[in-house]
Amino acid sequence: MTFPLPVTQINLPPGMIDLGLGDPSFDLLPLDRLRRAAADCFARRDPAFLQYGLEQGNAYFRAALADFLSRGYGFPVDPDSLFVTSGASAGLDLLCTLFTRPGDLIFVEEPTYFLVLRIFADHGLNILSLETDSDGLVVEALEERLKEARPRLVYVIPTFQNPSGRTLSAERRARLADLAAEYDFLLVADEVYHFLGYHRLPPRPLAAYAGNGRVVSLNSFSKIFAPGLRLGWLQAEAGLIRRLVGCGLLDSGGGMNPFASAVVREVIEGGGLAANIEELRAVYRQRLAFMDAALRRLLPAAEYTPPEGGFFFWARLPGVDAVALRQQARARQVDIRPGALFSGRGGLGDYLRLSFSFYAEPEIEAGLRRLAECLA
Numbered sequence: 449m450t451f452p453l454p455v456t457q458i459n460l461p462p463g464m465i466d467l468g469l470g471d472p473s474f475d476l477l478p479l480d481r482l483r484r485a486a487a488d489c490f491a492r493r494d495p496a497f498l499q500y501g502l503e504q505g506n507a508y509f510r511a512a513l514a515d516f517l518s519r520g521y522g523f524p525v526d527p528d529s530l531f532v533t534s535g536a537s538a539g540l541d542l543l544c545t546l547f548t549r550p551g552d553l554i555f556v557e558e559p560t561y562f563l564v565l566r567i568f569a570d571h572g573l574n575i576l577s578l579e580t581d582s583d584g585l586v587v588e589a590l591e592e593r594l595k596e597a598r599p600r601l602v603y604v605i606p607t608f609q610n611p612s613g614r615t616l617s618a619e620r621r622a623r624l625a626d627l628a629a630e631y632d633f634l635l636v637a638d639e640v641y642h643f644l645g646y647h648r649l650p651p652r653p654l655a656a657y658a659g660n661g662r663v664v665s666l667n668s669f670s671k672i673f674a675p676g677l678r679l680g681w682l683q684a685e686a687g688l689i690r691r692l693v694g695c696g697l698l699d700s701g702g703g704m705n706p707f708a709s710a711v712v713r714e715v716i717e718g719g720g721l722a723a724n725i726e727e728l729r730a731v732y733r734q735r736l737a738f739m740d741a742a743l744r745r746l747l748p749a750a751e752y753t754p755p756e757g758g759f760f761f762w763a764r765l766p767g768v769d770a771v772a773l774r775q776q777a778r779a780r781q782v783d784i785r786p787g788a789l790f791s792g793r794g795g796l797g798d799y800l801r802l803s804f805s806f807y808a809e810p811e812i813e814a815g816l817r818r819l820a821e822c823l824a
C-alpha cells in the first residue's frame with residue numbers, strides 16, 4: 449500500500465511510512481489561518497515588521513503572547529519576561545552560547561530528545577544522563593549527583609516528554625527549581641508539548657519558576673501551530689533577558705523573526721491560536737487512541753504506557769536490538785527511531801519511539817503492520 453505525500457515532502461523515499469517523524473501532518477498545517485492573518489498584517493499599512501526587529505521581540509506580539517499564556521498557564525505572565533526566538537532549538541543554542549563554555553558539564557534526562565544532544569555536542573559540552581521514572585526526572589538522583597559534580601546547565605522536558613511521553617510531577621518541579629537556585633545551575637525546561645495534553649491538564653509549567661533567576665522555559669509554535677514559521681519564545685527573569693538582549697547575534701541581526709511574530713500576533717489576537725490548538729488536540733487524541741489499539745493488536749510484545757499528550761509512544765521490545773530492527777524496517781518501507789538515539793550513555797537499545805503526529809490512522813495501521821512483519 450502506498451500513500452500520496454505532498455511533493456514538498458522531499459526527505460522520504462516514495463512509499464516509506466516513517467513512524468519516527470515528529471512533524472505535524474501536512475493537513476494540520478494552518479494554511480488558511482496564516483493567509484488571513486498575513487492579509488490583516490499587510491492591511492495595517494505599517495511596514496515596521498519588515499524592518500530589523502527589537503532585540504527582545506516585538507512588544508505587541510509579546511503582549512498578545514503573554515495574554516495567551518496567562519490564560520493557558522493560569523497565572524499572570526509578564527510580556528517583559530518573554531524573549532522571542534526562532535524556535536526552541538535556536539533558544540537553546542543561544543543559551544549554550546551565552547551561558548556555557550566548551551568542556552562544561554551539563555545534565556540531561558535519560559532518555560532525552562535526541563536532536564538536542566547534537567546542539568550540546570556543537571558547544572563541546574560534556575553530558576551526563578540522569579535517571580527518570582514514570583514521574584519524570586528522579587530528583588533524588590540529581591541531588592546525589594550534585595554532591596559530587598556541579599553542572600552548568602540541566603536540560604529537562606517536563607511535560608509529555610520526547611520521547612517517553614512522561615510528565616514531571618508538580619512536587620518535583622518545585623524541588624528542581626529550588627535546586628537550581630541552591631546549586632546555581634541554569635535549569636532549562638523545554639516545554640514545547642505543554643499545551644498538547646489530550647486528557648487532563650499537566651502541572652504548572654516550569655515557566656512558573658522563571659522569576660527565581662535560574663529557570664528558563666523554552667517554548668515554540670512548532671508543535672502548536674507551524675514549524676516552518678521558525679518562531680518560539682523563552683521565559684526568564686529580567687537579568688537573564690538583559691544578557692540575551694545584549695548578545696552580539698542580536699546586535700548585528702536584530703530581534704529574531706519580526707515578520708513571523710507580526711503575523712502570529714494577528715493569529716493570537718483573533719483567537720486563532722487557541723482554536724488551532726483545540727483542533728490539533730482533537731485530532732491527536734484520536735490518533736493516539738488508534739495507535740494504542742493498533743499496537744496492542746499488532747505488536748503485543750511491546751511494553752509501554754500510553755502517553756497522555758505530546759506526539760510519541762515510547763515502547764520497549766525486550767530482547768530486540770532496535771537499531772537492527774530499523775534496518776529491517778526500512779527494507780519494508782517503514783521507519784522508526786531506535787531508543788539508543790535518545791540515550792546520553794549508549795543505553796536504551798531495546799526501546800523505540802513511534803510517533804502519531806505525521807500520519808493519519810490508515811498509514812499508522814499500515815506502518816505498524818509492516819513493523820510487525822519484521823518482528824515475526
Ligand SMILES: Cc1ncc(COP(=O)(O)O)c(C=O)c1O
Nearest residue numbers: 470535536537561610668670680
Ligand atoms: C522537546 C523538543 N524540543 C524542541 C523541538 C524543536 O523545536 P523548534 O522547532 O521550536 O526548534 C522539538 C521538536 O521535535 C522537541 O521535541
